[in-house]
Amino acid sequence: MQIIPAIDIKEGKCVRLREGKLQDMEIFSEEPVVIARRWADKGAKILHVVDLDGAFYGKLTNILLIKKIIKEVKLPVQVGGGIRSYKEVKNLLNFGVARVVLGTLLWEDRDLAKRLFNEFSCRIIAGIDARQGFVAVQGWQNITQIEAIEFVLEMERLGAQRVIYTDIQRDGTLTGPNIAVIEKTLKKVNIPLIVSGGIASLNDIKELKKFEKLGLEGVILGKALYKENILLEEAIKIARN
Numbered sequence: 001m002q003i004i005p006a007i008d009i010k011e012g013k014c015v016r017l018r019e020g021k022l023q024d025m026e027i028f029s030e031e032p033v034v035i036a037r038r039w040a041d042k043g044a045k046i047l048h049v050v051d052l053d054g055a056f057y058g059k060l061t062n063i064l065l066i067k068k069i070i071k072e073v074k075l076p077v078q079v080g081g082g083i084r085s086y087k088e089v090k091n092l093l094n095f096g097v098a099r100v101v102l103g104t105l106l107w108e109d110r111d112l113a114k115r116l117f118n119e120f121s122c123r124i125i126a127g128i129d130a131r132q133g134f135v136a137v138q139g140w141q142n143i144t145q146i147e148a149i150e151f152v153l154e155m156e157r158l159g160a161q162r163v164i165y166t167d168i169q170r171d172g173t174l175t176g177p178n179i180a181v182i183e184k185t186l187k188k189v190n191i192p193l194i195v196s197g198g199i200a201s202l203n204d205i206k207e208l209k210k211f212e213k214l215g216l217e218g219v220i221l222g223k224a225l226y227k228e229n230i231l232l233e234e235a236i237k238i239a240r241n
Contacts, residue, residue, distance in 0.1 A: 001209055001239040002046060002218035004078075004194065005039040005225055005232060007032050007069070009062045010052040016223045018172040020129070020140035022056065028226045032065060033072050039225075040073040042232040046098070047077045048164075048196075048220050054082020056139035058104070060092075070096045080127050080164075084108070089116055093123060101127040101164060104137040106155060107144065117159030125194075126155040131168045133181070140168055149185055162192050164220065170198025172223050177204055183211060192217035200224050205238045 008015055010025065014032040018024040029035050036047055049069060053061035060082045070077050079092060080101030089100050099122070106113045106126055116124050129136045130148035137144060152163050165185060167178045177198045186193055194217055195208065201224070208219055219239070224230040 001212045001216060002194070003044070003205070003232065003235045003239045004046050004048045004218050004220045005044050006048045006050065006196070006220050006222040007035055007039075008050045008052050008222065009065060009081075012062065012065060015052065016172050016226060017052070020131075020136070020168045020171055022052075024172075026223075033068050036069045036073045039232060040075050043236050044075065044232065047073065047075055048101075049077055049079045050101075051079070051081030052139075055080070055103075056082075056141070058082055058084055058138065060088055066097075067095060078125060080125075086112060086116065089120070089124070093120065099123050099125050099162075101125045103127040103129060107135065107137045107146070107151075110154075110158065113155070113160075114158045117155075117161070122161045124160070125162045125164055126152070126160040127164045127166070128152055128155070129166045129168050130181075136168055149181075149188060152185060152189055156189055156191050160191060162194065162217070163189070164194045164196060166195075166220075167197035171196065173198055174200035174223055174227070174229060176200055177208060179207060182208070182216070183214070186211055186214040186216060189215065191215070194218040194220060196220035196222070200229055202230060202234055202238060205230070205235050209239060 014029040076098035078099035135146045
């Protein structure tokens with residue numbers, strides 16, 4: 001099971017939101033590149049970078065900073081946030097992004113989603129964010145009528161080879177992951193799942209590790225790392241054993 005540190009970028013700063021709300025934002029660093037190097041030095045094998053400006057405004061914004069992170073850390077970096085076109089996906093992959101995380105685009109254009117899954121295979125991740133069990137898009141501001149688990153299954157049918165499932169209500173709250181939903185989702189899908197939202201302690205990591213055989217591939221950690229509730233080296237050790 002992979003432990004994947006998250007670097008959320010807003011206006012050039014490394015931040016964390018609570019429940020996906022801009023008005024509830026905490027700044028952890030003015031230097032996201034320094035944070036990326038820190039996680040790399042502590043043993044991370046991949047980084048999860050989100051352009052929050054892009055997610056909220058529908059246009060990838062912090063592209064120069066993302067490029068700098070990729071150049072500096074020499075680790076695979078998966079990137080999401082405001083990526084809404086074939087051209088943007090292609091450009092990101094061409095300059096070294098390991099995997100592109102798509103969210104709103106999947107909801108807006110199923111044909112394009114299928115094309116991207118087929119053309120770029122495992123380098124495209126279906127990023128599915130849920131609030132109260134329903135898919136949230138456009139910077140988590142629009143709650144659709146689509147059940148998140150059904151959307152995961154639809155993306156699998158379209159060709160997605162990997163899903164990141166984020167529970168928005170728990171994201172940034174340090175209240176623990178939604179184990180019941182994670183288990184239910186894993187039992188229904190046949191592709192690897194990466195989960196995010198609420199993970200607060202090493203005990204949470206140990207609990208999630210139990211689902212590895214069901215297809216839980218990774219865990220994205222955010223606020224728990226920044227608050228030092230979880231030390232990255234210890235989380236990696238648990239995930240690896």
